[in-house]
Amino acid sequence: MRLACVFSIVAKSQNPIKTLFRRHLSLVVSALPIMADSEESLRRALAEKHAAVDAQAEAVRALKAGPAFAPAEIDAAVESLKVLKVEAAAAARRLQAAVSRNVDGSIAGSREAFRQAVVNTLERRLFYIPSFKIYRGVAGLYDYGPPGCAVKSNVLAFWRQHFVLEENMLEVDCPCVTPEIVLKASGHVDKFTDLMVKDEKTGTCYRADHLLKDYCKEKLEKDLTLSSEKAAELKHILAVLDDLSADEVGAKIKEYGIAAPDTKNPLSDPYPFNLMFQTSIGPSGLSPGYMRPETAQGIFVNFKDLYYYNGNKLPFAAAQIGQAFRNEISPRQGLLRVREFTLAEIEHFVDPEDKTHPKFVDVSNLEFLMFPRKEQMAGESAKPMILGEAVSKGTVNNETLGYFIGRVYLFLARLGIDKDRLRFRQHLPNEMAHYAADCWDAEIECSYGWIECVGIADRSAYDLRAHSEKSGVALVAHEKFSESREVEKLVIVPSKKELGLAFKGNQKMVVEALEVMSEKEALKMRASLESKGEVDFHVCTLGKAVVITKNMVSINIEKKKEHQRVFTPSVIEPSFGIGRIIYCLFEHSFYTRPSKSEDEQLNVFRFPPLVAPIKCTVFPLIKTQKFDDVAKIIARSLTAAGISHIIDITGTSIGKRYARTDEIGVPFAITVDSTSSMTIRERDSKEQVRVSIDEVANVVKEVTDGQSTWADIMWRYPAHAASLADEE
Numbered sequence: 001m002r003l004a005c006v007f008s009i010v011a012k013s014q015n016p017i018k019t020l021f022r023r024h025l026s027l028v029v030s031a032l033p034i035m036a037d038s039e040e041s042l043r044r045a046l047a048e049k050h051a052a053v054d055a056q057a058e059a060v061r062a063l064k065a066g067p068a069f070a071p072a073e074i075d076a077a078v079e080s081l082k083v084l085k086v087e088a089a090a091a092a093r094r095l096q097a098a099v100s101r102n103v104d105g106s107i108a109g110s111r112e113a114f115r116q117a118v119v120n121t122l123e124r125r126l127f128y129i130p131s132f133k134i135y136r137g138v139a140g141l142y143d144y145g146p147p148g149c150a151v152k153s154n155v156l157a158f159w160r161q162h163f164v165l166e167e168n169m170l171e172v173d174c175p176c177v178t179p180e181i182v183l184k185a186s187g188h189v190d191k192f193t194d195l196m197v198k199d200e201k202t203g204t205c206y207r208a209d210h211l212l213k214d215y216c217k218e219k220l221e222k223d224l225t226l227s228s229e230k231a232a233e234l235k236h237i238l239a240v241l242d243d244l245s246a247d248e249v250g251a252k253i254k255e256y257g258i259a260a261p262d263t264k265n266p267l268s269d270p271y272p273f274n275l276m277f278q279t280s281i282g283p284s285g286l287s288p289g290y291m292r293p294e295t296a297q298g299i300f301v302n303f304k305d306l307y308y309y310n311g312n313k314l315p316f317a318a319a320q321i322g323q324a325f326r327n328e329i330s331p332r333q334g335l336l337r338v339r340e341f342t343l344a345e346i347e348h349f350v351d352p353e354d355k356t357h358p359k360f361v362d363v364s365n366l367e368f369l370m371f372p373r374k375e376q377m378a379g380e381s382a383k384p385m386i387l388g389e390a391v392s393k394g395t396v397n398n399e400t401l402g403y404f405i406g407r408v409y410l411f412l413a414r415l416g417i418d419k420d421r422l423r424f425r426q427h428l429p430n431e432m433a434h435y436a437a438d439c440w441d442a443e444i445e446c447s448y449g450w451i452e453c454v455g456i457a458d459r460s461a462y463d464l465r466a467h468s469e470k471s472g473v474a475l476v477a478h479e480k481f482s483e484s485r486e487v488e489k490l491v492i493v494p495s496k497k498e499l500g501l502a503f504k505g506n507q508k509m510v511v512e513a514l515e516v517m518s519e520k521e522a523l524k525m526r527a528s529l530e531s532k533g534e535v536d537f538h539v540c541t542l543g544k545a546v547v548i549t550k551n552m553v554s555i556n557i558e559k560k561k562e563h564q565r566v567f568t569p570s571v572i573e574p575s576f577g578i579g580r581i582i583y584c585l586f587e588h589s590f591y592t593r594p595s596k597s598e599d600e601q602l603n604v605f606r607f608p609p610l611v612a613p614i615k616c617t618v619f620p621l622i623k624t625q626k627f628d629d630v631a632k633i634i635a636r637s638l639t640a641a642g643i644s645h646i647i648d649i650t651g652t653s654i655g656k657r658y659a660r661t662d663e664i665g666v667p668f669a670i671t672v673d674s675t676s677s678m679t680i681r682e683r684d685s686k687e688q689v690r691v692s693i694d695e696v697a698n699v700v701k702e703v704t705d706g707q708s709t710w711a712d713i714m715w716r717y718p719a720h721a722a723s724l725a726d727e728e
């Protein structure tokens with residue numbers, strides 16, 4: 001989520017879009033996943049070999065042209081040249097292998113080939129498909145088919161269990177259509193933008209930073225003649241892409257001669273494009289609205305009621321799962337960048353003076369890949385860190401933020417995300433909104449690079465203050481003191497009379513802006529008024545500065561007795577892009593293995609039972625009425641146990657049926673080969689056990705619910721000897 005200024009006196013930034021808003025560039029390919037040192041030395045080695053080849057070729061030419069023609073010497077020099085050329089080719093191959101590292105060791109070929117295999121399987125088995133396909137589809141819109149829907153609903157069910165249930169969060173469900181005023185207050189109307197460039201001849205639009213990113217990546221991967229200095233420069237651009245201003249992106253596009261990808265026509269300068277879908281509410285057309293770009297605002301505007309519901313106590317968290325809409329400039333990369341997607345967001349409200357978390361100890365010993373900003377700026381890579389140490393050293397700003405980073409890590413790991421391809425990357429200084437205390441993204445590596453899947457931000461009090469100011473409803477919390485305390489308090493008293501005379505219809509906006517000044521701003525204003533008699537004052541709601549004179553406001557620090565402290569809570573916001581998580585999970589779960597005859601590769605998704613779309617298939621071994629009847633009895637007991645399943649009574653071989661269910665990631669298969677007992681086969685090991693008809697549903701339930709592991713089951717029940725013979 002990104003936001004703009006609301007306070008009256010705004011720290012003007014060099015680069016307002018980037019600084020005030022968390023950048024929209026969430027597909028991050030910062031510092032390529034290659035070991036920088038080895039790549040650099042390979043580039044150097046290749047350059048040396050090329051230089052040696054050139055020098056030797058020159059020597060051969062000189063010998064041939066020389067006065068003393070010496071055939072033996074020439075032959076020897078030509079031989080050396082051949083050897084050097086072979087060595088140069090080998091060095092080029094080593095470098096090529098290093099820069100186009102494959103994401104899955106088990107799959108031969110490139111990342112693209114791996115991705116193609118995954119995506120083909122996903123689309124063929126209807127995990128997801130382009131929406132409105134019969135009308136040739138619309139970029140950035142996808143439908144989930146039956147297995148995809150089931151995976152998504154399992155991921156969301158686990159999200160509710162892991163976060164909402166575990167933390168007693170207050171779940172809400174707010175409308176997607178949102179009136180303009182809400183998104184004006186949040187800053188989205190003015191600042192929810194990405195940088196766009198246009199093909200100057202055809203008008204086709206592209207995301208400016210994406211073109212720059214693609215250029216750098218392609219150069220790094222394909223241009224083996226790149227000097228190590230140039231390679232370092234391009235890598236640096238990738239690492240700080242989120243941090244570049246419109247002017248900087250434009251300058252780089254020009255410097256590198258980047259043209260429109262489809263036509264090679266020149267491109268316009270980058271300019272901001274607002275990503276929200278606009279609509280109007282009701283038939284009059286007078287009430288503008290937008291499809292929400294995130295779910296968070298629905299929670300912020302309900303803060304007062306939720307706080308009351310929670311017994312006026314902090315901290316507490318509210319959560320929402322729902323659709324978000326962003327009119328992406330050029331959607332690509334399948335489910336990763338779409339125009340409508342499911343977000344699951346948490347807003348954890350906390351006292352800004354106490355961001356400790358009672359359950360932090362539960363996660364403090366976790367160790368995982370973290371990528372603090374210092375390491376990013378230095379061109380290093382992510383390294384394993386213990387969360388407790390990252391918080392105690394101040395790398396992560398506070399315990400509550402750290403707690404959520406830990407919980408997000410556990411969530412993703414339990415879903416089946418490969419821990420070695422998961423890292424937490426801290427935002428670079430300009431990437432982060434100016435009001436934010438600290439932000440970390442959970443990034444998952446897939447064939448497209450490192451993808452931001454969850455953003456975890458300490459947004460301080462920004463959002464509630466913004467809505468307080470715009471709505472006039474105080475979105476604040478109270479801390480009651482056991483005894484009253486004498487406190488020094490800033491008292492700002494705007495003179496309504498003087499302000500009315502000076503600003504007429506705008507008086508209310510100026511009064512409100514004066515009243516919500518922070519102590520620092522107010523004292524600065526008092527000093528200026530005392531020294532100069534007047535001061536320029538920016539009123540956000542007016543969108544301009546006005547001149548305030550000494551008689552318009554009194555600013556004093558007074559001693560007062562107080563019974564309570566009134567404050568705006570800070571918010572810590574983990575925001576989950578469900579589609580992105582699911583896509584990465586698809587890639588991390590996918591593998592192929594040879595068929596029994598070894599003439600074909602069979603696809604498998606190794607989903608953990610928790611997310612598998614269907615937990616179990618039931619196969620009568622051969623087509624007979626009695627086995628079909630037993631299969632139906634088992635299906636009934638699986639339904640009663642709440643296990644999703646399908647019966648496959650097609651006459652195809654059992655091996656083919658196994659292969660079919662492996663391809664949609666079903667973890668267990670029950671094969672009915674007798675009326676009293678049957679086998680259960682586990683998908684990845686292909687091991688089978690024999691279990692009686694009375695126990696079979698419970699065994700599958702135990703192992704899909706996670707009460708037992710497959711190893712426990714193997715230990716308890718006799719193995720079925722014919723296992724491998726059944727396979728395809």
Ligand code: AMP
Pocket residue numbers: 001002022023024026294326328335336337338339341343452453454455575576577578579580
């Ligand atoms: P943001 O509010 O931009 O930080 O986005 C929150 C989360 O939404 C990100 O971490 C992504 O996982 C996800 N997300 C953002 N934009 C898109 C998109 N166009 N398509 C799919 N997921 C997205």
